[in-house]
Amino acid sequence: MATPARSRAISLEINGEQIEMEVPARRLLVHFIRDDLGLTGTHVGCDTGNCGACTVQLDGEPVKSCMMLAVQADGARIATVEGLAPDGDLTALQRAFNEHHALQCGYCTPGMLMSASALLARNPHPTEEEVRYALQGNICRCTGYVNIVEAVVAAGGGGA
Amino acid sequence: MTTSPSNSLLQSTGSTAVETEKPVVLEKGYVGQSIPRREDKRLVQGQGTFFDDVRRHGMGYVHFVRSPYAHARILSIDVSKALELEGVYGTITGDEVAIHTDPFFEMSVEPGGLIKDYALAVGKVRHMGEPVAAVCAATRELARDAAELIEVEYDPLPVLVDAEEALKDEVVLHDDAGSNVVWSGVFDWGDVDEALSEADHVVKIERLHFHRFSSTPLECAGALVEYDRGTGEWTLTCNHQMPGVGAIWMAPALRTGIDKLRFVTHDIGGGFGNKICLHPQYVVLCLMARKLGRPVQWTEWRTDQHTANAHGNERTFLDIEVGVRSDGTMTGFKVRAIDDCGAFPRYEPLGCIIWAQVTPGLYGWRNIRVDFTQVCTNKSPVSPNRGYSRMQHLWLTERIIDIVASQLGFDPVEIRKRNYVKAEQMPYETPNGCVYDSGDYAAALDIALDLIDHGSIEERREEAAARGKLLGFGIGSTLDSGTNNFGQSTLLNPDLQFSGNNEAAAVKLDIFGEVVVTLGTVPQGQGHETTAAQVVADILGCPPEQVNVRRGHDTWFNTHAGFSGTYASQFAFTGLGAVKGATELLRDEMVKLAAFVLQAPEEAIELADGMARIKDGPEEAALPFMALGAIVNANNAFLPPDFNPTLNHRYVCRPYFGMVDKEKKTGQLTLTYATQIHAAVVEIDPETGEVEIVDYAAVDDCGVRINPQIVEGQVHGATAHAIGAALSENFVYDEEGTLLTANFYDYHVPHAMDMPPLKTGAMESPSPVAPLGAKGMGEGGGGGIHCLCAAIQDALRAAGKAIVYDSCNPPHRVWSMLQDPEATRANVEVTSK
Numbered sequence: 004m005a006t007p008a009r010s011r012a013i014s015l016e017i018n019g020e021q022i023e024m025e026v027p028a029r030r031l032l033v034h035f036i037r038d039d040l041g042l043t044g045t046h047v048g049c050d051t052g053n054c055g056a057c058t059v060q061l062d063g064e065p066v067k068s069c070m071m072l073a074v075q076a077d078g079a080r081i082a083t084v085e086g087l088a089p090d091g092d093l094t095a096l097q098r099a100f101n102e103h104h105a106l107q108c109g110y111c112t113p114g115m116l117m118s119a120s121a122l123l124a125r126n127p128h129p130t131e132e133e134v135r136y137a138l139q140g141n142i143c144r145c146t147g148y149v150n151i152v153e154a155v156v157a158a159g160g161g162g163a
Numbered sequence: 164m165t166t167s168p169s170n171s172l173l174q175s176t177g178s179t180a181v182e183t184e185k186p187v188v189l190e191k192g193y194v195g196q197s198i199p200r201r202e203d204k205r206l207v208q209g210q211g212t213f214f215d216d217v218r219r220h221g222m223g224y225v226h227f228v229r230s231p232y233a234h235a236r237i238l239s240i241d242v243s244k245a246l247e248l249e250g251v252y253g254t255i256t257g258d259e260v261a262i263h264t265d266p267f268f269e270m271s272v273e274p275g276g277l278i279k280d281y282a283l284a285v286g287k288v289r290h291m292g293e294p295v296a297a298v299c300a301a302t303r304e305l306a307r308d309a310a311e312l313i314e315v316e317y318d319p320l321p322v323l324v325d326a327e328e329a330l331k332d333e334v335v336l337h338d339d340a341g342s343n344v345v346w347s348g349v350f351d352w353g354d355v356d357e358a359l360s361e362a363d364h365v366v367k368i369e370r371l372h373f374h375r376f377s378s379t380p381l382e383c384a385g386a387l388v389e390y391d392r393g394t395g396e397w398t399l400t401c402n403h404q405m406p407g408v409g410a411i412w413m414a415p416a417l418r419t420g421i422d423k424l425r426f427v428t429h430d431i432g433g434g435f436g437n438k439i440c441l442h443p444q445y446v447v448l449c450l451m452a453r454k455l456g457r458p459v460q461w462t463e464w465r466t467d468q469h470t471a472n473a474h475g476n477e478r479t480f481l482d483i484e485v486g487v488r489s490d491g492t493m494t495g496f497k498v499r500a501i502d503d504c505g506a507f508p509r510y511e512p513l514g515c516i517i518w519a520q521v522t523p524g525l526y527g528w529r530n531i532r533v534d535f536t537q538v539c540t541n542k543s544p545v546s547p548n549r550g551y552s553r554m555q556h557l558w559l560t561e562r563i564i565d566i567v568a569s570q571l572g573f574d575p576v577e578i579r580k581r582n583y584v585k586a587e588q589m590p591y592e593t594p595n596g597c598v599y600d601s602g603d604y605a606a607a608l609d610i611a612l613d614l615i616d617h618g619s620i621e622e623r624r625e626e627a628a629a630r631g632k633l634l635g636f637g638i639g640s641t642l643d644s645g646t647n648n649f650g651q652s653t654l655l656n657p658d659l660q661f662s663g664n665n666e667a668a669a670v671k672l673d674i675f676g677e678v679v680v681t682l683g684t685v686p687q688g689q690g691h692e693t694t695a696a697q698v699v700a701d702i703l704g705c706p707p708e709q710v711n712v713r714r715g716h717d718t719w720f721n722t723h724a725g726f727s728g729t730y731a732s733q734f735a736f737t738g739l740g741a742v743k744g745a746t747e748l749l750r751d752e753m754v755k756l757a758a759f760v761l762q763a764p765e766e767a768i769e770l771a772d773g774m775a776r777i778k779d780g781p782e783e784a785a786l787p788f789m790a791l792g793a794i795v796n797a798n799n800a801f802l803p804p805d806f807n808p809t810l811n812h813r814y815v816c817r818p819y820f821g822m823v824d825k826e827k828k829t830g831q832l833t834l835t836y837a838t839q840i841h842a843a844v845v846e847i848d849p850e851t852g853e854v855e856i857v858d859y860a861a862v863d864d865c866g867v868r869i870n871p872q873i874v875e876g877q878v879h880g881a882t883a884h885a886i887g888a889a890l891s892e893n894f895v896y897d898e899e900g901t902l903l904t905a906n907f908y909d910y911h912v913p914h915a916m917d918m919p920p921l922k923t924g925a926m927e928s929p930s931p932v933a934p935l936g937a938k939g940m941g942e943g944g945g946g947g948i949h950c951l952c953a954a955i956q957d958a959l960r961a962a963g964k965a966i967v968y969d970s971c972n973p974p975h976r977v978w979s980m981l982q983d984p985e986a987t988r989a990n991v992e993v994t995s996k
Contacts, residue, residue, distance in 0.1 A: 046213070048383070053908060084208065085209045107433075107688030108380070108687050139914045139916045141915070144378060144433050145876075146883070147882055147883030148918050
């Protein structure tokens with residue numbers, strides 16, 4: 004019987020940059036992003052896929068990067084929080100988070116931003132209800148979501 | 164010279180109701196403005212630095228082997244297979260811990276004081292998830308694999324999960340103590356027997372239960388620990404929120420000097436008190452780093468955090484008796500409280516006294532007796548959790564009010580207003596010598612009632628009934644007491660050498676004119692960098708942008724004091740008090756220096772627009788801050804020998820408390836009292852017991868609000884924690900001591916869809932004792948739990964009149980109360996003259 008491969012070379016695009024790397028077959032995508040690529044903006048808040056702190060965009064869709072293996076992302080296009088404002092010019096969404104006090108400890112914020120920016124990409128003017136629905140996979144323990152929802156609605160111009 | 168504008172507010176003794184949506188903008192001042200936070204820029208770009216983001220060359224990853232049993236003797240631990248695995252660097256077991264460290268300092272008198280608490284289990288495990296060994300390996304995955312290879316043989320013992328059962332001592336957790344009781348004592352103020360006998364009615368409540376939950380910060384605990392062999396120093400890059408006290412525990416256990424432990428924090432992903440008792444794991448990391456001669460890192464897993472880090476105190480209230488006059492005036496109450504602190508006391512038994520900061524709640528009753536006992540059980544240890552110990556007691560006082568109101572037919576608004584401490588009684592001394600500094604509870608309640616349109620409740624109740632729903636309305640009146648007097652610990656153990664409180668800050672003017680602020684506090688999202696800059700900018704007359712507030716805490720800054728940290732709602736007092744004190748020292752020296760250089764009297768100098776200048780003087784009679792910084796730091800030869808400005812000042816804010824009276828158990832246990840009045844309207848589906856919040860308001864009065872937007876954010880967060888606790892969050896154990904809610908699947912915290920729209924209101928009753936008139940307010944006192952319990956009970960009036968007896972009311976409990984309301988009513992008895 005053949006021994007299963009313990010590692011595999013993968014190739015993917017992350018924040019516009021092409022990466023090729025040998026990764027252990029068992030490594031979670033989030034640990035690949037954080038530990039191997041050093042993109043520590045993506046966080047880990049649970050071990051059950053509930054909290055959403057690790058949310059990134061995979062081919063434009065928000066996904067929890069703790070719920071897939073790095074090798075499963077082979078060939079994908081990934082965006083992390085570091086890719087939102089590569090030159091330091093904050094996006095309207097990031098500015099809205101600041102203006103509306105939508106973050107306190109900031110630990111959930113990268114995941115929130117990745118879920119919210121994916122929402123705004125497919126629905127540029129979401130209502131409060133649509134924002135709450137889109138963010139229900141992201142846990143925040145500081146804000147009670149009030150100002151997060153307000154910020155996302157504001158970034159979308161205040162709803163449809 | 165510009166002075167802090169909040170001083171003018173300090174003069175005013177009255178309260179002003181203000182709209183939170185339109186923050187007060189004080190003339191020329193930054194204090195009082197909702198300045199967007201400066202911390203955010205890095206955090207919204209993923210450029211924050213949390214401890215798990217920090218790496219070191221050759222670093223090893225630590226994983227703990229944890230007990231699957233709640234109570235068992237450890238027969239053997241075999242690490243040999245783990246050590247054979249390639250990439251494993253080493254292990255630590257309880258035997259090594261027992262040799263190389265001493266048990267942690269215990270704060271209780273006997274029997275609790277006899278408990279031996281080591282960094283890893285020694286001989287016995289006492290709760291599920293208790294660490295019994297640690298392994299360090301080259302990767303996170305390998306460390307986990309290696310932990311699986313460590314073989315531990317256990318001999319299970321009978322398990323205690325019930326606090327009242329634990330009192331019987333038939334099974335004892337700690338053989339050294341010989342009893343499960345950690346601490347017990349009676350607090351007796353006034354004359355409760357007389358108060359009960361002169362009352363027209365006595366309401367007896369057999370049992371109320373405040374459940375176990377915790378605020379579960381999204382970032383779990385952890386640290387990166389490096390050991391320097393040459394100096395014997397450890398550096399902990401970590402997320403401990405109270406390093407001063409952490410070091411007091413750790414240094415003696417490690418048999419080292421306190422200065423050998425350097426705590427460094429950067430950004431911290433929430434704390435809420437849950438990051439205060441990290442010393443056991445940190446000691447293991449210190450031993451591992453020293454043993455292996457390499458940096459070691461540990462990041463706690465979510466399931467481990469829920470299972471074995473820090474729960475909030477669970478408390479059962481028994482045999483409550485309340486005296487009530489026919490007009491609704493409450494004369495006093497007595498209660499027996501059994502507090503369950505889990506397997507080890509750690510920060511306890513402080514919870515046995517912290518509640519006494521708010522002994523009468525918001526009410527004027529003068530006769531109170533509390534018979535308090537704390538016990539160990541085979542559950543996770545506790546640690547302070549947002550609202551620590553006061554929340555449990557305030558929930559009791561609010562339950563009493565609403566149960567009395569329901570039994571004797573009083574209106575919940577009227578009975579509160581009749582019994583609230585009145586605005587004109589402020590400052591008000593409680594029966595146990597605490598001083599409520601300011602506030603107008605009835606006025607705050609009126610704002611909350613307006614926000615939820617209280618006048619329309621009956622109409623809405625009928626409308627909901629027509630839809631088959633039970634509508635209820637409830638109030639939660641609560642206090643957030645801030646700035647602890649650690650002398651209260653001596654009411655538990657007279658031999659403890661703690662009293663008072665302190666916090667430090669340093670402020671300097673650098674060579675290029677930049678104002679640099681170093682805090683002793685350890686923020687976890689409270690926005691200290693922003694609010695400290697606001698205070699400094701006002702005092703120095705410069706824009707906040709010119710003020711650099713360093714992120715985080717570092718022991719080596721030498722800007723910390725014994726009680727440094729961020730906990731117990733005290734930054735507004737001690738943290739900003741230290742910032743204010745240091746800045747004023749700097750300001751005075753800048754004025755003196757400018758007067759010398761400009762050859763003018765000091766009174767003629769003002770600091771404004773980032774300059775020191777002669778008031779109403781010519782334009783050239785001005786020195787930019789840069790000139791002052793450069794003179795002292797780089798161009799000082801012309802300064803006379805007897806004038807030696809440093810432009811670098813450290814200040815320790817040490818609030819005055821006086822000493823507590825150990826005999827009478829009285830004293831000023833804390834200094835400021837922020838008020839929060841919550842009001843909720845709920846609808847219950849009688850088919851399922853599901854509770855929906857349809858209207859909600861929280862009114863906060865924390866005196867001067869340095870940054871109203873940040874204050875409101877804290878109100879939102881505390882409310883969300885309370886809503887989660889009241890409706891779903893519960894650490895549930897089975898009879899074998901297995902935690903059934905060990906992760907976010909089973910332990911449901913509010914998500915965006917769960918949170919109702921929150922209305923907020925604010926008042927400002929400045930504190931006459933706080934340096935800036937501002938009170939700590941972040942904990943919120945559990946107002947949401949109190950008001951939701953009240954609202955649920957009100958809703959159930961129309962369907963059997965059940966009495967809410969537990970602080971957690973998920974659908975199954977509400978459904979049970981609907982099915983068998985008599986069972987809950989049997990818990991209450993009224994005797995009338």
